[in-house]
Amino acid sequence: MFATAVIVFREVLEAALLIGIVAAATRAVPGRNRWLAAGIAAGLLGACLVALGTNRIAEMASGIGQELFNATVLGIAVIMLAWHNLWMSSHGAALAADARNLGKAVNEGRRERSVVLVVTALAVLREGSETVLFLYGIAASEGGASMPMLVGGMAGVAAGGAAGYLLYAGLLRIPLRWFFTATSVLVLFLAAAMASQAARFLIQADVLPSLAAPLWDTSTWLPQTSLVGTLLHGLVGYEARPAGMQIVFYAVALAVIATGMKWVGKGASSSARRAAPS
């Protein structure tokens, strides 16, 4: 039962951390909770469909369908997170300078809802489908041991969700002045981490060369299965044995999004200074 809880917790944690960060980062978006809930519901439904279609997805593209599917899902999430950060850079300065501007920025932020919806749905879809398959396997296997294991699975889901909520609640305590910078940096690293994961799937599918596998090995210092390693993996994409190509993807995503934010932010902060009554 405990082992089951741990496995499910590991699967759920990544999605929960992402949702916690996205929820905090979009605190100013009206009706955000509804969009968040819709994203989770759509993600769960999608997870069940993906779990049902595992075989068919896997057989696509001569056996590498699963990797291509995962890489595509991750790729879309990276683009959505990057878009969110660019939007934040153009409005965050105004938001931080004067909370009263919130309403104005929010009206322009309707498209942010689709980010909340899609990113949440994709995160739940990806991690959820593996959890659904795992729990299905338990339920389908013979023997009376399945009930306590299902309870363990539920406990894992609850623990993962709690971790996401704790992160969210913690982020909300950051003073407004630094809040948007803090969440933008977190989202930036999330996007880079997902780009690196997408690269890993493409290497596994033999679509991309690994360049160096691994580029480094820190598994004796900080194993990825340890609690700190797991958290760092979920937050900034830490890996104990990354391939060279993953680091290329990570660095390029980081550089491109950060440059875009700076570029968009420059124009926005000067216009915000003109607009803000001080």
Add this chain to the structure above:
Amino acid sequence: MAHLSHFAVTVLLATCLCAASLAKAADDEFRLVLQDHAFQPAELVVPAGKKIKLVVENRDATPEEFESHDLNREKVIAGKSTATIFIGPLKPGSYAFVGEHHEKTAKGVIVAK
């Protein structure tokens, strides 16, 4: 969502073509069988410094997740199905792997020589 799935299909197709042309390069192929939640063979010797095509056949009815932190790989394998995982080129050494859903019984090691 319609245009998203359309986009996904296009990306998939484009990557397929790319993958198909790459797949022509002959890889060393090795086979693992998963039965009663255990891998056979539990120790697989492969050449070091070469890309390896690992074919894993899951003969159990339940899905399994092939996972190896040493190899930096994870792949879900549905019940009664076969999956392909590319690994390497590996440095000489041993690399542990497990079936994450049955870690107690489903474990093995790949030895690169």
